[in-house]
Amino acid sequence: xGRYSKHxxxxxxxxxxxxxxxxxxxxSQAVSLERKIAAxxxxxxxxxxxxxxxxxxxxxxxxxxSAVLSHIARQIHPDILxxxxxxxxxxxxxxxxYLKQRxxxxxxxxxxVDGWNLKRVVEEYGYPLFSKDIARTSRxxxxxxxxxxxxxxxxxxxxxxxxxxxLDKVSLSDECCRLLKHGxxxxxxxxxxxxxxxxxxxxxESMLRRMSWVEYGCNVFDKTRHPxxxxxxxWTEADIxxxxxxxxxxxxxxxxxxxxxxxxMFCGFGVHLENAPNRIQRxxxxxxxxxxxxxxxxxSYFDSCGIDIKPIGR
Numbered sequence: 001x002g003r004y005s006k007h008x009x010x011x012x013x014x015x016x017x018x019x020x021x022x023x024x025x026x027x028s029q030a031v032s033l034e035r036k037i038a039a040x041x042x043x044x045x046x047x048x049x050x051x052x053x054x055x056x057x058x059x060x061x062x063x064x065x066s067a068v069l070s071h072i073a074r075q076i077h078p079d080i081l082x083x084x085x086x087x088x089x090x091x092x093x094x095x096x097x098y099l100k101q102r103x104x105x106x107x108x109x110x111x112x113v114d115g116w117n118l119k120r121v122v123e124e125y126g127y128p129l130f131s132k133d134i135a136r137t138s139r140x141x142x143x144x145x146x147x148x149x150x151x152x153x154x155x156x157x158x159x160x161x162x163x164x165x166x167l168d169k170v171s172l173s174d175e176c177c178r179l180l181k182h183g184x185x186x187x188x189x190x191x192x193x194x195x196x197x198x199x200x201x202x203x204x205e206s207m208l209r210r211m212s213w214v215e216y217g218c219n220v221f222d223k224t225r226h227p228x229x230x231x232x233x234x235w236t237e238a239d240i241x242x243x244x245x246x247x248x249x250x251x252x253x254x255x256x257x258x259x260x261x262x263x264x265m266f267c268g269f270g271v272h273l274e275n276a277p278n279r280i281q282r283x284x285x286x287x288x289x290x291x292x293x294x295x296x297x298x299x300s301y302f303d304s305c306g307i308d309i310k311p312i313g314r
Contacts, residue, residue, distance in 0.1 A: 056229070079106050
């Protein structure tokens with residue numbers, strides 16, 4: 001919680017502020033799909049009015065959320081720029097859809113630079129497991145001085161006690177996101193003159209995203225180093241699927257194979273919360289070559305964290 005502004009510190013007045021903001025979010029999540037579409041259109045137009053059409057871009061993954069965002073944005077401006085971040089760990093289904101759609105609308109690709117790949121990131125920083133917050137805390141713990149470690153321990157005793165044993169047991173990190181995805185994407189966006197990214201994230205997906213919405217809302221133009229528009233924040237997953245069905249939106253074939261998300265196929269964030277078969281176990285069935293690569297190089301990290309990735313029915 002220490003990452004956030006004065007509004008989210010642990011005292012009675014600010015707890016009331018957070019509670020009120022969360023009530024507002026829940027109320028927004030409860031409105032009809034038609035009203036959500038209209039609100040999302042308005043938020044996108046706000047971003048374009050603020051930065052110009054050439055100053056914004058859709059952050060696009062071929063996944064269901066960004067596909068809905070893209071479909072809505074292209075009803076407003078068919079030529080709006082889309083940037084697909086290829087981490088070199090993408091599912092083949094995502095890459096195939098990118099290759100198809102780059103001929104259908106304004107879609108370009110970013111890729112890691114300076115020789116970075118997942119294996120190198122993991123060797124130098126650690127593996128992405130549990131959550132971005134836990135992985136970042138693990139990285140900060142390993143490089144921190146005694147005062148930093150004491151602060152981290154105090155915070156985890158209060159909020160994340162069950163993850164304390166892993167601080168010294170395994171090297172975890174969130175650096176793969178910066179080096180393989182966000183860094184290259186931001187570099188390409190800057191080269192294209194993009195000043196504001198439009199992102200298809202949902203507040204309901206994690207506590208981190210809910211609390212970010214509490215602090216900033218949907219359109220964050222002047223409160224952070226990188227302006228962002230998050231016009232789907234108040235949507236639910238049910239809304240996303242309803243929109244896809246109602247408007248015939250094309251999404252990655254991954255969902256037909258039982259996956260709940262796309263992105264990096266080796267990402268471990270949230271795997272420990274999934275029922276069997278989790279997405280890594282599913283990888284053994286749908287992409288056996290990629291699964292074997294993961295096991296050869298990274299299985300020890302899952303083992304150390306008590307996460308079962310042994311294949312089911314293979």
